[in-house]
Amino acid sequence: MKRLKLAVIALFTLVAVSNVNAQDENNPWAVGFGVNVVDFYNGDNFTDQIKDLLGNSDWNIIPSISRISGEKYLDKGFSLQLAGSLNKIETLNTKDDSDFLYWAVDAVVKYDLNNLIGDTSWFDPFVYLGGGYTSVDSKGEGMLNGGVGFNTWFNDNLGLSFQTGTKKGFSDNVKSHYQSSLGLVIKFGGKDTDGDGVYDKDDACPDVAGLKEFNGCPDADGDGIKDSDDACPNVAGLAAMNGCPDADGDGVADKDDMCPNSKGTKANKGCPDTDGDGVVDKDDKCASVAGPAANGGCPWPDTDGDGVLDKDDKCVSVAGPASNNGCPEPTITKEATDVIAFTAKSILFNSGRASFKPGVSKQLDAIVSVMNKYPKATFAIGGHTDSSGPAANNLRLSEKRAIAVRDYLVRKGVDATRLEAKGFGEGFPVDSNKTRAGMANNRRVEIKVTN
Numbered sequence: 001m002k003r004l005k006l007a008v009i010a011l012f013t014l015v016a017v018s019n020v021n022a023q024d025e026n027n028p029w030a031v032g033f034g035v036n037v038v039d040f041y042n043g044d045n046f047t048d049q050i051k052d053l054l055g056n057s058d059w060n061i062i063p064s065i066s067r068i069s070g071e072k073y074l075d076k077g078f079s080l081q082l083a084g085s086l087n088k089i090e091t092l093n094t095k096d097d098s099d100f101l102y103w104a105v106d107a108v109v110k111y112d113l114n115n116l117i118g119d120t121s122w123f124d125p126f127v128y129l130g131g132g133y134t135s136v137d138s139k140g141e142g143m144l145n146g147g148v149g150f151n152t153w154f155n156d157n158l159g160l161s162f163q164t165g166t167k168k169g170f171s172d173n174v175k176s177h178y179q180s181s182l183g184l185v186i187k188f189g190g191k192d193t194d195g196d197g198v199y200d201k202d203d204a205c206p207d208v209a210g211l212k213e214f215n216g217c218p219d220a221d222g223d224g225i226k227d228s229d230d231a232c233p234n235v236a237g238l239a240a241m242n243g244c245p246d247a248d249g250d251g252v253a254d255k256d257d258m259c260p261n262s263k264g265t266k267a268n269k270g271c272p273d274t275d276g277d278g279v280v281d282k283d284d285k286c287a288s289v290a291g292p293a294a295n296g297g298c299p300w301p302d303t304d305g306d307g308v309l310d311k312d313d314k315c316v317s318v319a320g321p322a323s324n325n326g327c328p329e330p331t332i333t334k335e336a337t338d339v340i341a342f343t344a345k346s347i348l349f350n351s352g353r354a355s356f357k358p359g360v361s362k363q364l365d366a367i368v369s370v371m372n373k374y375p376k377a378t379f380a381i382g383g384h385t386d387s388s389g390p391a392a393n394n395l396r397l398s399e400k401r402a403i404a405v406r407d408y409l410v411r412k413g414v415d416a417t418r419l420e421a422k423g424f425g426e427g428f429p430v431d432s433n434k435t436r437a438g439m440a441n442n443r444r445v446e447i448k449v450t451n
Contacts, residue, residue, distance in 0.1 A: 026201035027187040028073040032161055034183015036067040036085045038102055040092055041176045058091040060102070067181050077115035081108050081128065085179070089136065092175075098137075104167075104179070106132030108145055124151040126163075134167060134174050141173040151185060156199070161185040204228075231255065258282070315451075327451055332374035337449050340379075343367050344447045347405060354400035356408075364405070367447065368412040375415070381405050382446045383423040384430075386439035391425060399423025405445050420450065 038060045069083035087102040108130025129146045147165015154160075164180035191200040196209040196216055203216030205228070210218040214226040220233050223243055227233040230243030232255055237244040244253035250263040250270055257270030259282060264271040271280035277290035277297055284297030291298040300309040306319035306326055313326030320327040343366050348357040356364075371377070383402030385394040399422065406421040432438035 026199050027156070027190045029189040030069075030071040030073075030079075030185055030187040032067070032069040032071075032083075032183050032185040033065050034067050034161070034181055035061060035063070035065065036087060036179055036181040037061045038087045038089065039178040039180075040089075041178075042093060058093070058095070060087055060089050060091055062086065062088055065183075067183060069185075071110070074109075077112040079110045079112070081110055081130075082106070083108075083132075083181075085181070100137035102134075102136050104132055104134040104143075106130060106134075106145055108132075110149075124153075126150065128163065128165065132167075134169070136174045139173040141169045141171050143167040143169045143174065145179075156190070157187055159185050159187075324451075332377040332449055336370050336374060340367050340370050340447050340449075343370075344445050347445045349401055349404075349443070352397070354397065354404045356404070361408075364408050365412065368409055368414055371409065371414050371418070375418075376451070377449055378418045378451045379420070380448050380450045381419060381421045382448070383421070384428060384442060384444050384446065385426050386442040387426045387429070387433040388439065395423055395425030395427075397423070398425045401445060405447075 039058055042058065066087055067083060067085040069081055071079050071081045073079045083104075083106050085102075085104050085106075089098050089100050089102050090096055092098040108128040110126045110128040113125045113127065125148070127146075127148050131142060131144050133140055134143050145165055145167050147163055149161065149163025149165075151159050151161045160182070161184075162180075162182050164178065166176065166178050167174075168176045191206075192198065192203070193200055193206050194203070194209040194216070196203070196211070198210070198212055198216035200206040203210070204214075205217035208218050210216045210226070217226045217228055219226050219230070221230070221236040221243070223230070223236040223238075225237075225239060225243040230237070231241075231253070232244035235245055235254075237253070238246060241253040244255050246252065246257070247254055247260050248257070248263045248270070250257070250265070252264070252266055252270035254260040257264075258268075259271035259280070262270075262272050262281070264273070264280070268280045271282055273280050273284070274287050275284065275290040275297070277284070277292070279291070279293050279297035281287045284291075286296070286298035289299060292300065295311070300311050302309050302313070303316050304313065304319045304326070306313070306321070308320070308322050308326030310316050313320075315325070315327035318328060321329065343363050346363040347360055349355060349360075350357055371379070381402045383398035383400070383405075385398045387394070402421040402423050406416075406419045409419060410416045426433070426442070429438075429442045430444070431441035433442060
């Protein structure tokens with residue numbers, strides 16, 4: 001009996017120092033071998049029964065393997081245990097008052113309490129409930145079983161198991177009693193889906209073969225960074241670059257580097273900019289001379305040397321002042337320009353049409369007279385409408401009116417090459433479209449000098 005006490009003390013010591021790996025879906029099978037203790041109730045009340053359980057004067061035990069069990073994990077912390085036990089009853093009420101055989105076959109469902117309290121990582125308690133058949137001195141009956149226990153493990157497969165509980169029958173063939181057991185338990189059948197030597201329960205990547213040092217996850221490129229943390233899992237790289245290489249050493253990972261073989265800056269996505277004009281060398285047509293991006297990194301030319309860059313020069317091959325957009329000053333006076341602009345305000349059209357109202361020809365003829373006095377001047381005729389009606393219709397109407405003015409001027413002798421007609425619709429009002437007067441002002445034709 002002292003040996004059993006020592007074994008129980010040793011068991012509690014192991015609980016304090018062992019790593020617990022509960023039986024679960026990755027280790028679904030377990031077998032156990034050990035001893036069992038039978039202690040029949042003495043006393044009618046609960047207090048007497050507890051004292052009886054904690055005492056040892058009426059414990060019955062065989063000093064050899066007397067209990068064998070097998071278990072199958074079910075789901076969500078539940079396991080099914082089948083057990084067979086054998087004992088010799090020498091103490092029923094008082095020491096050595098009996099001498100008969102005890103055997104039992106039990107089936108119980110165990111529930112791992114770690115599913116409620118959380119995995120302690122060192123302790124694996126459980127409760128159980130079930131039933132079985134018990135025979136004592138050739139008399140037997142079905143009995144209800146219930147109790148508690150715990151496991152502690154030496155490694156992933158071998159451990160110690162202790163459980164204790166009570167058995168109550170449905171007739172008087174077998175007296176109610178406690179049965180406790182202590183023994184070795186071996187679990188097996190652990191899954192390793194990807195065959196990498198790491199059980200699925202410990203494998204962070206159970207479907208992909210990996211390395212133990214990465215909890216079963218792979219490192220395809222062997223750079224010491226597991227694939228799940230590796231931004232470039234198939235190319236060996238640097239930890240500082242999240243597993244990606246940096247061939248030119250500019251601090252920009254090759255996957256983000258637009259110029260992986262030329263050292264550049266992060267601002268330019270890893271590309272160099274030799275002339276510092278903001279256009280990287282690979283896109284710079286003049287890499288050693290600063291120039292705007294709009295001209296491919298090259299300086300803007302000034303073909304006619306008039307100080308107005310070609311991009312702003314409306315007369316690229318003819319010198320002219322910047323005040324006239326690089327074109328020669330027009331051979332028309334400001335007074336003449338003002339006369340044309342003022343007279344154009346009197347060009348009126350029939351409502352919703354591109355035909356002139358009566359009397360408009362006098363204003364048009366006056367404009368022709370001025371234009372013919374300055375044959376080198378060119379003009380832009382712009383048609384405008386108010387906001388009445390659909391914008392698309394207004395745009396078409398304004399263009400037709402501008403063309404009508406141009407055609408009239410051409411018929412009267414103005415060279416067509418000097419005239420450009422364009423409709424602007426309702427897009428450039430000069431007055432409010434909320435009043436009749438404002439709308440009338442917006443329905444207009446403007447004639448402007450273009451050279």
